[in-house]
Amino acid sequence: MTATEPAELASRRAFRAPLLHFLSDPGPSLSPAAAEYFEDGLLLVENGHVERVGPAAELLGQLGEDWLLTEHPGKLIVPGFIDSHIHYPQTDMIASYGEQLLEWLNQYTFPTEGRFADPAHAADVANFFLEELLRNGTTTALVLGSVHPQSIDAFFAAASARNLRMLAGKVLMDRHAPDSLLDTPELAYHDSKALIERWHGQGRQLYAITPRFAPTSTEAQLEAAGRLAREYPDTYVHTHVAENQSEVAWVAELFPWSRSYLDVYDRHGLLRERAVYAHCLHLNERDRQRMAESGAVMAFCPTSNLFLGSGLFDLEAADEAGVRVGLATDVGAGTSFSLLQTLNEAYKVLQLNGQKLSPYRAFYLATLGSARALYLDHLLGNFEPGKEADFVVLDPAATPLMARRLAKVENLLERLFVLMTLGDDRAVAATYIMGREAHRRCAPSAVALSGRSADPA
Ligand SMILES: [Zn+2]
Numbered sequence: 001m002t003a004t005e006p007a008e009l010a011s012r013r014a015f016r017a018p019l020l021h022f023l024s025d026p027g028p029s030l031s032p033a034a035a036e037y038f039e040d041g042l043l044l045v046e047n048g049h050v051e052r053v054g055p056a057a058e059l060l061g062q063l064g065e066d067w068l069l070t071e072h073p074g075k076l077i078v079p080g081f082i083d084s085h086i087h088y089p090q091t092d093m094i095a096s097y098g099e100q101l102l103e104w105l106n107q108y109t110f111p112t113e114g115r116f117a118d119p120a121h122a123a124d125v126a127n128f129f130l131e132e133l134l135r136n137g138t139t140t141a142l143v144l145g146s147v148h149p150q151s152i153d154a155f156f157a158a159a160s161a162r163n164l165r166m167l168a169g170k171v172l173m174d175r176h177a178p179d180s181l182l183d184t185p186e187l188a189y190h191d192s193k194a195l196i197e198r199w200h201g202q203g204r205q206l207y208a209i210t211p212r213f214a215p216t217s218t219e220a221q222l223e224a225a226g227r228l229a230r231e232y233p234d235t236y237v238h239t240h241v242a243e244n245q246s247e248v249a250w251v252a253e254l255f256p257w258s259r260s261y262l263d264v265y266d267r268h269g270l271l272r273e274r275a276v277y278a279h280c281l282h283l284n285e286r287d288r289q290r291m292a293e294s295g296a297v298m299a300f301c302p303t304s305n306l307f308l309g310s311g312l313f314d315l316e317a318a319d320e321a322g323v324r325v326g327l328a329t330d331v332g333a334g335t336s337f338s339l340l341q342t343l344n345e346a347y348k349v350l351q352l353n354g355q356k357l358s359p360y361r362a363f364y365l366a367t368l369g370s371a372r373a374l375y376l377d378h379l380l381g382n383f384e385p386g387k388e389a390d391f392v393v394l395d396p397a398a399t400p401l402m403a404r405r406l407a408k409v410e411n412l413l414e415r416l417f418v419l420m421t422l423g424d425d426r427a428v429a430a431t432y433i434m435g436r437e438a439h440r441r442c443a444p445s446a447v448a449l450s451g452r453s454a455d456p457a
Helices: 056-062 088-093 101-117 119-135 149-161 185-199 219-231 245-254 261-267 285-294 302-307 315-321 339-352 359-373 400-406 412-422 444-450
Strands: 012-022 035-046 049-055 068-071 076-079 081-087 138-144 165-169 206-211 236-241 275-279 297-300 324-327 391-394 428-433 436-440
Touching: 012 049, 012 056, 012 359, 035 056, 035 359, 049 056, 076 359, 081 088, 081 275, 081 297, 081 324, 081 339, 081 359, 088 101, 088 119, 088 138, 088 149, 101 119, 101 149, 101 245, 119 138, 119 149, 119 428, 119 436, 138 206, 138 236, 149 165, 149 185, 165 236, 185 206, 185 219, 206 219, 236 261, 245 261, 261 275, 261 285, 285 315, 297 359, 302 339, 315 324, 324 339, 324 359, 339 359, 339 412, 359 412, 400 412
Parallel strands: 012 068, 012 076, 081 138, 138 165, 165 206, 206 236, 236 275, 275 297, 297 324
Antiparallel strands: 012 035, 035 049, 076 391, 391 428, 428 436
């Protein structure tokens, strides 16, 4: 349930709570040096942007009467979560049983995406999807639409209405899918170009050139995608690579000249800064080097990789190669919109690989790390002055079990680990966009009694 604030609120707002954000990548370290934490903190927001952050005791006395103070005692304010790879048309097919990637696409995905030819359906799903992101504390996402340009018009219209910073693009697909879902190299080029002209840089919206994956694009279409990527260098490129072994073998058959799966994209000019590749499970050293030197990005999708039985992401190898890594749900193959639950599974994937994910690194990846992966860290991802004030109020005692476990917790590191292991949408007390409340969780029992929130978050 979402409760929003009245429109006539002050332009200068102060938020008091325990407060955590990151200034750099903590790596595997258990030291909080890369983070800034205020046990009793104050976040000052002016006209939707961060003015300052610091200890409440120091800052409260400096505020004039025109500042509106909101207190969230016992909660934890962090920057808004960032999802670096997700499919909005797949909202209605999350939790579809029994298949691995290629069969799952044919059996569930293509029929579901076919419905997005209808703009009313696209708008309905886009609105639900964005509310679900906000309920989970996700304030920015890199999103795939369907092949239909109207799916992206509907999505950006819904995102603009909420003033959200979103990145999205129409899927390019001209073979190996049902006829009703195919475009052509020419249509892919012209439809994407029109969407870029209409939406890229419009308000907070940013465009991503989005070939689904190499097997569903001819070389002529990949060529067209590369041309767009050159003509619009500040747009994004967004696709999948090396998710599943059968997929990798299929790409080798379809592109017999290629050195590797990644090489297919490289030869078409699709490796560059702001090019985001989901999964990156079955890569070699040369591939990782190419990603690092080109500025391309890996999106780590742990729940999806487990759900489709695809494989285990190697974070250490990505770090060693110096590749930017973002965290991602990959709904609908991912099984949760919650980036807290995604961190829970990321921790386990890395355990199976003999690697560790410290709670500091985890919360960095969900915030500043993914902002950096999306080349947005100059705009958001932490509370440096001037940044866009998208943030989340977390409730570390959101459930009876969390409250009980929290009572035994002795430090911030343990508190973060409980949040990422046991937390989900219930732990998101409120979500703010540009300093304005966009979601507030209502206690279910209070709703039943009074019909409105009795929980001041
Ligand atoms: Zn995906």
